[in-house]
Amino acid sequence: MADSRASDGDSDDMVPAPRRRARVRPEERYAEFVRTAVELFSEEGFEAGTRELAQRLGVTQPLIYRYFPSKDDLIAAVYREIYENRWKSAWRTGLEDESVPIRTRMLAFYTDYSDTIFTPEWLRIYLFAGLRGVDINRRYAGAVEREVLRPIAAAARRAIGLDPADDLLPEEVELFWTLHGGIFYYGVREIVYGFEMPVDRATMIVNAVDTFLGGATAVLRRIQADHAPAGAGLRPKSG
Numbered sequence: 406m407a408d409s410r411a412s413d414g415d416s417d418d419m420v421p422a423p424r425r426r427a428r429v430r431p432e433e434r435y436a437e438f439v440r441t442a443v444e445l446f447s448e449e450g451f452e453a454g455t456r457e458l459a460q461r462l463g464v465t466q467p468l469i470y471r472y473f474p475s476k477d478d479l480i481a482a483v484y485r486e487i488y489e490n491r492w493k494s495a496w497r498t499g500l501e502d503e504s505v506p507i508r509t510r511m512l513a514f515y516t517d518y519s520d521t522i523f524t525p526e527w528l529r530i531y532l533f534a535g536l537r538g539v540d541i542n543r544r545y546a547g548a549v550e551r552e553v554l555r556p557i558a559a560a561a562r563r564a565i566g567l568d569p570a571d572d573l574l575p576e577e578v579e580l581f582w583t584l585h586g587g588i589f590y591y592g593v594r595e596i597v598y599g600f601e602m603p604v605d606r607a608t609m610i611v612n613a614v615d616t617f618l619g620g621a622t623a624v625l626r627r628i629q630a631d632h633a634p635a636g637a638g639l640r641p642k643s644g
Contacts, residue, residue, distance in 0.1 A: 435472050438462065439482050446483060447526040450533040455479065480539060487530060488545050491521050492552075500556045507564045508618055511557065515588055515610045518553075523592040523606075532597065554581040565622045567629060576628045584617045 429437070441461050445453050454476055459466045473479040496518065500510050522528065534541035558577050562568065591609055594600045604612070 431472075438469060438472055438479075439486050442479055442483050443486060443526050443530070446480075446533060447529040451480070451537040451539055480541070483530065484541050484544070487527055488541065488548075491527070492548065493517070493521070497552045497556055500553065500560060503560070503563065507560050508614060510560065511614045511618075512610060514553070515614065516607065519588065519592060519606060519610065522589075523596055525596055528592055528596050532593070549585065550578060550582075554578055554585060557581050561618075561621055561625060565625060567625065574628055574632055577625060580621065580624060580628075584613060588613055 438458070442458055445458055445461060449457065455466050455469050455473070458479070459469055462469075469479075473482065496514055499505075500514055502510060531542065531545070533539075555573055555578065558573050558581050561581075562571075588610065591602070591606070595602050595606075602609075
């Protein structure tokens with residue numbers, strides 16, 4: 406009996422004590438929540454919510470609500486992490502640098518831009534957002550047009566001798582959306598659809614930019630002519 410009791414006692418001593426969860430600083434926990442939300446939304450879309458996020462993290466929903474009072478707040482944090490924080494102000498600066506040929510500027514931009522956005526989480530969240538009606542697409546597209554496409558359009562005007570000071574016409578901006586959208590869709594096919602691409606990314610960008618610039622001069626001149634007052638010629642750039 407004595408041996409039995411001793412054996413039972415030894416067995417009890419071998420049971421590990423419950424592990425206490427390490428204390429995490431609020432900023433570290435916030436970053437962990439956002440990273441996991443990025444993974445969740447990129448895999449399951451925006452139908453997933455705080456319940457699914459809590460399950461992934463192994464925490465309670467009330468803890469998540471301490472950092473994100475609503476799902477919209479969580480989505481806003483994901484937008485900042487994926488889209489705002491990866492945006493580079495140097496892109497616009499480079500596109501507006503007239504000391505560099507426009508072709509070189511555009512190639513440099515689209516090379517760096519595609520390296521930045523062609524990731525599963527960036528592309529999948531962007532597409533899910535469009536299907537769900539989340540305003541990520543509207544906000545980001547506005548930034549693209551303002552910070553990228555309009556500067557490129559103005560630079561193209563300068564390059565072909567038209568006045569960049571004139572207000573850009575809708576047709577001009579839309580022309581540059583066709584280039585941008587084509588390069589974007591290459592990333593969708595490669596990263597989201599998982600297609601085996603027959604042409605590498607660098608070659609695709611060179612071909613797209615060269616094809617675009619080869620035809621853009623004639624199209625921009627035609628657009629300007631179509632909107633010029635009767636009897637007026639194309640307005641050359643000043644200076």
